[in-house]
Amino acid sequence: MLALRVLATIVLIGCLQLRAGYCGTHSAVNDREVDTKPDFSQEPVVFEYIHESMRYESDGSGVMETQSRIRVQTTAGLNFAGQLAFSYNASDEQMEARSVSVLKKDGTTVTTGQEAVQDLSAPLAQGAPVYTDARQKHVTVPGVSVGDVVEYDVLTKVKPVLPGHFWHIWAFMDKFIALDEQLDLNVPTSVMLKINSPEGIEPSVSVDRGRRHYHWATSNMKTPPPIDLFKNFEFDVVSSEASALQLRLGLCFRPSKGGMRWRTGTGSWNAIAEFPLPKFAPKLRTLRVT
Numbered sequence: 001m002l003a004l005r006v007l008a009t010i011v012l013i014g015c016l017q018l019r020a021g022y023c024g025t026h027s028a029v030n031d032r033e034v035d036t037k038p039d040f041s042q043e044p045v046v047f048e049y050i051h052e053s054m055r056y057e058s059d060g061s062g063v064m065e066t067q068s069r070i071r072v073q074t075t076a077g078l079n080f081a082g083q084l085a086f087s088y089n090a091s092d093e094q095m096e097a098r099s100v101s102v103l104k105k106d107g108t109t110v111t112t113g114q115e116a117v118q119d120l121s122a123p124l125a126q127g128a129p130v131y132t133d134a135r136q137k138h139v140t141v142p143g144v145s146v147g148d149v150v151e152y153d154v155l156t157k158v159k160p161v162l163p164g165h166f167w168h169i170w171a172f173m174d175k176f177i178a179l180d181e182q183l184d185l186n187v188p189t190s191v192m193l194k195i196n197s198p199e200g201i202e203p204s205v206s207v208d209r210g211r212r213h214y215h216w217a218t219s220n221m222k223t224p225p226p227i228d229l230f231k232n233f234e235f236d237v238v239s240s241e242a243s244a245l246q247l248r249l250g251l252c253f254r255p256s257k258g259g260m261r262w263r264t265g266t267g268s269w270n271a272i273a274e275f276p277l278p279k280f281a282p283k284l285r286t287l288r289v290t
Helices: 002-036 075-081 123-127 241-249 269-274
Strands: 045-056 062-072 083-089 093-103 109-111 117-121 134-140 149-158 167-171 177-188 193-196 204-208 211-220 259-264
Touching: 045 075, 062 075, 075 083, 083 093, 083 149, 093 134
Parallel strands: 045 177
Antiparallel strands: 045 062, 062 149, 083 134, 093 109, 093 149, 117 134, 167 259, 177 211, 193 259, 204 211
8 A cells, every 4th residue: 555655646646757857848948939939029119011002904094902001109200100191193193091090009099181191202203303203192191199000091093105105113111010911914815015023022913804813921030121222233324215215114123032023015124214205205305314
């Protein structure tokens, strides 16, 4: 009887030690998981999501919509989220800030009215009159404070510069933390489309009822480096009417590795400059970059 008690005690102690050892190991694993979880608490802002959807037609017209949710985390982030600026080109684009709202920490929502939206010349146009079509919608976001969330929905209607063709450059987020970034492109299946995607961000493609759908999904979980406007940046000097058209179309500006671009048609990017000059050509002849 005594031997059985001793054996039971040994077994019980062994079980407790095994349980304790398991708990200790499990706790250490949990601690490591907590330690390796990204800490974005010191970032000025965090994009909880940014979703861009684009739909183009065979005549070159299109509609773009951007929806985003930004969490303000520091006082420095107020400078960004408190005054939003959305760029567009007035010659072929119409932009509307459909909604801008602030989700307060106490659960209330503050909606920004159209009186808070200003249509201003872009900084580039202020220093170079030739860029008079470069515009920005400035939205003053009222009552935003640290800990709040800013949501916006911006719609842009695009008319073709060259009938039957469209092109676009999209730069995935690399200056701020973005937890969820998605891009959707919807085009007719009859359109020949050339796409250059950044390495590691390839689209999924599907076809439905005569239209082709491209979908990109990514995130930026690294602390952004200091902004260097001239890093991975090239510029071509404009010296002819064709090159002037290239500059008008934005083709002289080559995005860095994180960017993506597409256009319709065949051949190289420079082939677009071989198209007949559109009606705005006389204005472009005065454009020179030296």
